[in-house]
Amino acid sequence: MYRRVLIIGANGLVGQKLTEIFSADRSFDLLIAARQSEAYNKAASFGYVQLDASHLASVKELVWNFSPEVIINAAAYTDVDGCEREKELSWKANVTAVENLVTASRLVGARVVHISTDYVFDGKAGPYDETATPNPLSYYGKEKLASENAVRASGENWAIVRTMVVYGVATKVKKNFAIWLAQELKKGNQVNIVCDQFGNTTLADDLARGIYELVRQNKRGLYHIAGSDILSRFEFARKLADEFGFDKSLIRPIRTAELNQLAVRPLQSGLITLKAQAELGITFLSSDESLKKFKKQFLESAWA
Numbered sequence: 692m693y694r695r696v697l698i699i700g701a702n703g704l705v706g707q708k709l710t711e712i713f714s715a716d717r718s719f720d721l722l723i724a725a726r727q728s729e730a731y732n733k734a735a736s737f738g739y740v741q742l743d744a745s746h747l748a749s750v751k752e753l754v755w756n757f758s759p760e761v762i763i764n765a766a767a768y769t770d771v772d773g774c775e776r777e778k779e780l781s782w783k784a785n786v787t788a789v790e791n792l793v794t795a796s797r798l799v800g801a802r803v804v805h806i807s808t809d810y811v812f813d814g815k816a817g818p819y820d821e822t823a824t825p826n827p828l829s830y831y832g833k834e835k836l837a838s839e840n841a842v843r844a845s846g847e848n849w850a851i852v853r854t855m856v857v858y859g860v861a862t863k864v865k866k867n868f869a870i871w872l873a874q875e876l877k878k879g880n881q882v883n884i885v886c887d888q889f890g891n892t893t894l895a896d897d898l899a900r901g902i903y904e905l906v907r908q909n910k911r912g913l914y915h916i917a918g919s920d921i922l923s924r925f926e927f928a929r930k931l932a933d934e935f936g937f938d939k940s941l942i943r944p945i946r947t948a949e950l951n952q953l954a955v956r957p958l959q960s961g962l963i964t965l966k967a968q969a970e971l972g973i974t975f976l977s978s979d980e981s982l983k984k985f986k987k988q989f990l991e992s993a994w995a
């Protein structure tokens with residue numbers, strides 16, 4: 692059976708990993724879309740379309756013409772502090788675009804698979820399962836919760852995947868935590884890492900594998916997909932240093948409050964992933980397993 696899948700935001704970190712895994716399975720007809728003039732990963736069988744998902748007419752035209760069974764939304768404005776400064780702009784990407792995808796999906800009866808975040812929680816009593824009540828602290832978290840609600844309001848034919856602290860290597864993506872850390876430690880620079888933010892860390896490839904299984908197995912509803920263990924960012928940094936053989940004494944623990952960031956972060960966060968692991972029949976990677984893969988990706992990349 693051939694199934695048509697459309698990936699929105701295909702040039703982002705998760706978008707590129709999704710493109711990689713879906714294009715390797717020839718039972719999917721894959722079309723990918725992003726804002727840039729070209730695809731960074733050119734493997735999609737049905738090619739690439741330039742699209743700003745906040746433009747309703749363009750989204751409707753694309754969805755009507757391709758008539759996908761599944762639309763995966765990996766597009767978002769992901770700069771959490773930027774969302775506090777640029778509320779209107781970030782709302783367009785994080786909420787309006789999702790409403791547009793939901794509207795367009797109705798034209799052809801497509802399922803929307805949307806990616807959300809642990810930032811919908813306040814981080815007072817994590818880790819959280821899918822039944823926990825959201826209470827976002829930041830504007831980004833509020834936008835992502837609004838986007839979840841837009842998807843849920845569309846009826847029954849949807850899936851939402853919450854994830855957290857996603858990292859990995861892909862073409863021309865924003866520098867994520869692990870890339871930054873590896874670069875700094877490689878140069879021998881001291882780094883201050885928060886020791887009071889707890890949660891899962893997630894290799895983007897592993898998240899893409901989870902979403903791929905969810906689509907392949909026709910799942911609907913809310914799922915938490917993230918790395919299998921929960922640790923502080925400071926512990927993660929020390930593990931990364933161990934994996935690469937960097938000097939761990941360069942890593943200094945600090946408290947989140949010392950950073951004076953615009954957006955308030957959930958501290959005691961984390962996502963319980965048992966539902967996804969049980970229903971999809973897969974296990975997610977631990978931070979140690981993910982860091983091994985990340986090291987290989989990083990050393991083979993232009994970031995090294």
Ligand SMILES: NC(=O)c1ccc[n+]([C@@H]2O[C@H](COP(=O)([O-])OP(=O)(O)OC[C@H]3O[C@@H](n4cnc5c(N)ncnc54)[C@H](OP(=O)(O)O)[C@@H]3O)[C@@H](O)[C@H]2O)c1
Pocket residue numbers: 699700701702703704705706725726727742743744745764765766767768769783784788806807808809854855856857858864865
């Ligand atoms: N990274 C994390 O730690 C993390 C954690 C939890 C959840 N998530 C969620 O995971 C998803 C994927 O994130 P990511 O890490 O892959 O982020 P990313 O690398 O920043 O990719 C997001 C992509 O969305 C694109 N985009 C923004 N506005 C758009 C619009 N109006 N139309 C079309 N494309 C647009 C961006 O393109 P431009 O380059 O043109 O802006 C970018 O390529 C997002 O929903 C995010 O909220 C991420």
